[in-house]
Amino acid sequence: MNRSPLNSLIVVAAALLAGCAAAPAVAPVAMGSGDLGVVVGRADGTLTVVDTSRKQALGTIAELGDLSHASVVYGRDGAHAYVFGRDGALSKVNLLTRRIEVRVQQAGNSIGGAISQDGTLVAAQNYDPGGIKVFDAKTLALVADIPANYDVPGAPGKRSRVVGLAELPGRRFIFSLFDADQIWIADLATPGTPRLTRFTGIGRQPYDALLTPDGRHYIAGLFGEDGLAMIDLWEPQPKVRRILGGYGRGESPLPVFKMPHLRGWAVAGRHAYLPAIGRHEVLVVDTETWAEVARIPVAGQPVFVMAQPDGRQVWVNFAVPDYSRVQVIDTPTRKVVKTLEPGAAVLHLEFTPKGEAVWISSRDANRVSVVDTTSFATLATLPIAAPSGIFFSSRAARLGL
Amino acid sequence: MRATLLLALLAPGAAVAQTAGGALAASPPPERQQALVRLVRQDCGSCHGMKLTGGLGPPLTSAALNDRSVETLVATTLYGRPGTPMPAWKSMLSEEDATWIARQLRAGFPEEPRAAR
Numbered sequence: 001m002n003r004s005p006l007n008s009l010i011v012v013a014a015a016l017l018a019g020c021a022a023a024p025a026v027a028p029v030a031m032g033s034g035d036l037g038v039v040v041g042r043a044d045g046t047l048t049v050v051d052t053s054r055k056q057a058l059g060t061i062a063e064l065g066d067l068s069h070a071s072v073v074y075g076r077d078g079a080h081a082y083v084f085g086r087d088g089a090l091s092k093v094n095l096l097t098r099r100i101e102v103r104v105q106q107a108g109n110s111i112g113g114a115i116s117q118d119g120t121l122v123a124a125q126n127y128d129p130g131g132i133k134v135f136d137a138k139t140l141a142l143v144a145d146i147p148a149n150y151d152v153p154g155a156p157g158k159r160s161r162v163v164g165l166a167e168l169p170g171r172r173f174i175f176s177l178f179d180a181d182q183i184w185i186a187d188l189a190t191p192g193t194p195r196l197t198r199f200t201g202i203g204r205q206p207y208d209a210l211l212t213p214d215g216r217h218y219i220a221g222l223f224g225e226d227g228l229a230m231i232d233l234w235e236p237q238p239k240v241r242r243i244l245g246g247y248g249r250g251e252s253p254l255p256v257f258k259m260p261h262l263r264g265w266a267v268a269g270r271h272a273y274l275p276a277i278g279r280h281e282v283l284v285v286d287t288e289t290w291a292e293v294a295r296i297p298v299a300g301q302p303v304f305v306m307a308q309p310d311g312r313q314v315w316v317n318f319a320v321p322d323y324s325r326v327q328v329i330d331t332p333t334r335k336v337v338k339t340l341e342p343g344a345a346v347l348h349l350e351f352t353p354k355g356e357a358v359w360i361s362s363r364d365a366n367r368v369s370v371v372d373t374t375s376f377a378t379l380a381t382l383p384i385a386a387p388s389g390i391f392f393s394s395r396a397a398r399l400g401l
Numbered sequence: 402m403r404a405t406l407l408l409a410l411l412a413p414g415a416a417v418a419q420t421a422g423g424a425l426a427a428s429p430p431p432e433r434q435q436a437l438v439r440l441v442r443q444d445c446g447s448c449h450g451m452k453l454t455g456g457l458g459p460p461l462t463s464a465a466l467n468d469r470s471v472e473t474l475v476a477t478t479l480y481g482r483p484g485t486p487m488p489a490w491k492s493m494l495s496e497e498d499a500t501w502i503a504r505q506l507r508a509g510f511p512e513e514p515r516a517a518r
Contacts, residue, residue, distance in 0.1 A: 042451065043451070043513075066450070066451065066452055066454075068446055068450055068451030068452070069447070069450070069456065086450055086451070086452075086454075086456065087452075087454075109450070109454065109455055109456060111456065111457075127455070127456060127457070128455070161457065178457070205486075207457070207486070223486055224484075255481065255488035255489055255490075255492070256486065256488050257444065257447075257488055257490075257493075258444070258447045258448075259447070259448065259457065259486060320440075320444045320493075321492075321493060345443070363443065364439075364443075386443075
């Protein structure tokens with residue numbers, strides 16, 4: 001975060017030189033990477049490269065395969081991004097040259113990934129075959145293949161689908177096994193021989209997880225029961241603890257037409273804002289005591305619950321059929337202060353690095369809206385076909401994104 | 402707005418092509434069929450994949466559903482599968498809708514018109 005301008009220039013110059021050496025595609029422009037981002041076009045398998053200062057599209061990177069549920073992590077130069085496609089392809093792209101630099105077909109069905117704290121390893125989390133694969137961030141050469149094996153009585157040797165992958169300090173990755181009710185940590189200090197720590201019986205069907213911005217707490221949402229599984233990674237002997245147990249209070253749950261996503265900054269100050277499964281509520285938990293402090297009624301089943309970088313606001317989008325709306329929670333009062341309708345089928349939102357604006361993708365309106373977080377005015381709209389995930393290069397400097 | 406207009410123009414042709422395969426029971430009107438194609442590709446696609454090749458939910462390709470009856474598929478669609486993430490869609494889909502979707506899934510689900518994607 002404290003990069004000096006000089007350092008940034010050197011990084012960019014190096015990136016441009018590397019790009020030119022490989023293939024001179026787009027005329028190199030003298031620009032940094034700090035205001036770059038990408039928007040996933042899920043229908044046509046493209047990324048639109050955007051400039052968050054000019055609020056414009058700069059160009060596209062095409063032929064990335066099946067990008068339904070695609071996610072992106074950034075190399076620490078903020079100019080290279082790794083794209084995880086549903087079809088199991090992993091692509092390394094350069095946002096400055098707008099080219100695919102390396103592409104590997106690494107699984108049959110993939111759901112996302114993470115990059116190590118030091119930026120040298122990229123890990124993909126896969127449904128089929130269930131497990132994670134770890135790659136050299138430069139070359140995408142395979143470094144480790146970690147199958148998510150588990151045994152059930154009478155049927156040993158099954159493989160679980162993997163969700164909630166995040167990097168931990170050191171060359172470590174943490175992830176959850178949806179089918180096995182487990183959380184694993186893979187330590188790749190010696191890349192060829194990963195060391196695994198397994199937490200079992202963590203709660204039924206972990207569907208996604210988040211790492212708090214300080215890297216201390218890993219929180220997995222549970223689909224199969226009311227509550228979340230939390231690990232304090234700073235404890236000498238980390239263990240799983242249930243938080244917000246029984247939040248449904250025995251009421252029959254509402255249908256969940258889309259799984260909430262926990263990744264993103266849901267932590268504002270000392271409180272974490274979390275989607276309730278099967279309830280039209282956002283749950284607020286104190287990250288020092290892990291006690292529930294509030295539940296905030298919202299307009300539908302929350303999907304993304306994301307805190308503004310300074311934590312002043314939390315923005316929420318929803319599952320079908322309530323996904324034309326976005327709601328804004330003011331964190332000091334814990335009240336919904338604004339409901340916006342930026343366009344049908346809102347799939348994702350992303351704050352600019354310091355949070356003066358939020359970019360919102362509206363799939364069925366075929367546009368991305370840039371909204372001022374103070375006045376709530378729409379500052380710009382970008383026409384992009386069926387936009388979904390939005391990922392800005394500021395993620396490069398954040399743990400767990 | 403333009404995308405909506407194109408969708409409306411394309412819908413009749415697409416609907417004829419789909420019903421030419423031979424629907425036995427009453428089918429939803431063409432505009433509804435188009436909306437259902439979009440719903441299945443995009444919203445069911447959240448879990449089953451936009452290409453219906455599976456994700457958190459199982460694949461819904463014709464090969465994968467070969468041994469499932471239309472009745473089973475309709476029941477799963479409308480009432481969900483308790484103990485799994487599959488929700489009951491009856492608040493959004495009628496039995497007619499679900500039956501049409503089940504038939505299309507077994508036959509190989511239609512693509513969305515290019516303009517609508």
